[in-house]
Amino acid sequence: MKTGESTAIDIAPETNNSGPIGKKKSTTPLLAVPVPDRGTHRMKRGLAIFDFVLRIGALAAALAAAAAMGTSGQTLPFFTQFFQFEASYDDLPTFQFFVVAMGIVAGYVVLSIPFSIVCIVRPHAVGPRLLLLILDAVALTVNTAAAGAAAAVVSLAHSGNSSTNWLSICNQFGDFCQQTSGAVVGSFAAVLLFLLLILFSALSLKNRH
Amino acid sequence: MKTGESTAIDIAPETNNSGPIGKKKSTTPLLAVPVPDRGTHRMKRGLAIFDFVLRIGALAAALAAAAAMGTSGQTLPFFTQFFQFEASYDDLPTFQFFVVAMGIVAGYVVLSIPFSIVCIVRPHAVGPRLLLLILDAVALTVNTAAAGAAAAVVSLAHSGNSSTNWLSICNQFGDFCQQTSGAVVGSFAAVLLFLLLILFSALSLKNRH
8 A cells, every 4th residue: 555655646636736745735634634545535436437327327318218208109000081090299298298307307417427527536526426416316306207207107008097988099009109118118217327326426425534 | 612611512422421531532523623513513403403304394295195195085976877986096006106105205204203313413423314315315216206107197187188088087076186186296295305305414414524
């Protein structure tokens, strides 16, 4: 642990200082406060990198869910004099909400990626980590509400409900149902990733000592 | 600030120690680490008390939502030879899920209250605070999924959907619709309270320095 002193200075938060002052700055807190411990530092950087990877995954899941729902639509190959049989996400307000909500979540994840990079560069920074944790919780709520609502409607579309006389539409619109089901699965994957993001943010906040 | 030394020892985390040792223990970290600052201590205790109050509110909201949904049911005052017109939360799987999920959330809140009290007694304890933050995020997810799913079905029951030929049932079952709508409102209130709980837990974790 005594070897590799220069590496330790390289990855320290105050890396822009010149030689002796930088060395003094990085050794003083080591004596007074147990914060910039090398193992903790590495662990926190690992958590930050993992956070970045999970964020990319959440972006992919949210975009895939929004795209799958947004492009869902099926026109049956027969029609009567009065209308054509057609199903689209536009017909159901829940699915419209789903597309908008997943789009917002994907946009938030894109905006949050710079903060995640800041957390990789400065693993001990508390501000960005806290901001990400709180906004992740809000995004998780939006995402879960959209996923739950769409799941309820998809399950109705699949199996219908005899008490309320809502008939299944998946017999007629099989492709539409499959695509919306896929979108729901994608959004629940994003929910899981957000839960993991919150877990790792909390762990990262904890291990400041 | 030099006066009121005994008060400072009274509210210090290590209050069970005997005189001189307790004094040594409570002054040593004051010199080495800036953690047990008196203002921070009071602020964190305030956050912990607020956490407790919010938790009681979330418990009330979750219980009210579960009870409103669980007791919802309406039998129309006329019937045919073959069946009676009756609507109950049992008829819709989404509403069953809602009752179970809100029951689980309410149970979790009850179990979490002791940890919240521990956080009031020891405002600087990190373990219980972190545990509450992570489990609150999980409870938030369950709660939001149930609320979103029930909201989607309630909105269908209110306005129906012409594309899928699902007719509104609220014309016939007005009381049923009102009660389920109230349950959805209650569950979204619980969602908001959980978001606030996560916010204050995160702030409490942040201000350890």
